[in-house]
Amino acid sequence: MIDAQTLEAPTENPTIRTSRRWSPGACVWCGGTESVEEYRNEPRCATCRHHESVIEEARRFMGMYGLRPIGGTLQSDDDEEYEHRLGARDSRRVLNEIRLEHQPDPELVRKALRPRAAAVVAEGKPAAKRPSTASSATGSSRTASASAKTAAPVKTGTVDIDEIQTRALALLDQLTAIDAQLSLVADQSGLAARARRSDLEKQKATVLRTLAALEKARLSAASK
Ligand SMILES: [Zn+2]
The missing domain is CATH 1.10.287 (Helix Hairpins)
Incomplete structure (x- = not known):
């Protein structure tokens, strides 16, 4: 199912686009409210989480096999690599299309998240996951204007x-x-x-x- 939010936000209609604003409880990327859950320390909706994970999978795949990072040409050595590159490109495109024009203030987002973040820490999540989450959170929220296209390639962090x-x-x-x-x-x-x-x-x-x-x-x- 396509998120109604997505359909209501054609890029060529600036009035609708600017009127979509983030509110606590909504996805920080697109403002969607459909099953919002924490993803890399940010509230994200089901659509966003799906596309982010497609991109993340592709990134891991390339890192694992020492292949060229995703982005740019889809040229691949085999079908699996091609599928990953294609999927990542399509997901990136969707994410760019549904993105809120005005990203929410990271401070407000942090406040809205705090109770959950505290719970995560209390559970004792593995520390090994920290560096990549921290860097991606920085990339997407703190430097909102600079991260419009693609997040910085995560090279070392993805090879486990x-x-x-x-x-x-x-x-x-x-x-x-x-x-x-x-x-x-x-x-x-x-x-x-x-x-x-x-x-x-x-x-x-x-x-x-x-x-x-x-x-x-x-x-x-x-x-x-
Ligand atoms: Zn979203």
């Missing part, structure tokens, strides 16, 4: 060595499974077996390529 290792281990399992299936069809002849072998070889090549990329990402993360 633990996550790379988890992913590498999963890939090694996958490799073992592929090898097992390969040995099953190794001696078979016929078109179907040949097609299956070729498919498995392709899968294996992809896994090996990804493992190599992960190793590169791990090394570069470890040297920081």
Whole structure:
């Protein structure tokens, strides 16, 4: 479902656009009120959170494989990378379209959030998540005018060595499974077996390529 808010705010109609203002409890980005929840220390609506997470996923993906940061051309090495780039670009576009013309005063937002923020701290959220949340909050609210286009690329923060290792281990399992299936069809002849072998070889090549990329990402993360 498309947020009604989005439909009521065509970019070419300045009167409607300027009349949309933030009020406590609403999304700080678009002023929407549909299931507003805290996202990176800011109240954001369901639509915004969805698009932000699409962009974040794409950013993580590029960081994980040491690929070119998102933004600019969609040129990609494979379908998965392309999907991420396309999704991120579309989400960025939507976010730019629904953005409130006047961003709320960060101080007012902080006040509105305070009870929840305090609760989060009390729960003892992992400290490791802090740097990225802090930097993105700074980017989107404190320097509201400067962040109109894209947030600064988060490079070092997105490469998580633990996550790379988890992913590498999963890939090694996958490799073992592929090898097992390969040995099953190794001696078979016929078109179907040949097609299956070729498919498995392709899968294996992809896994090996990804493992190599992960190793590169791990090394570069470890040297920081
Ligand atoms: Zn929103």
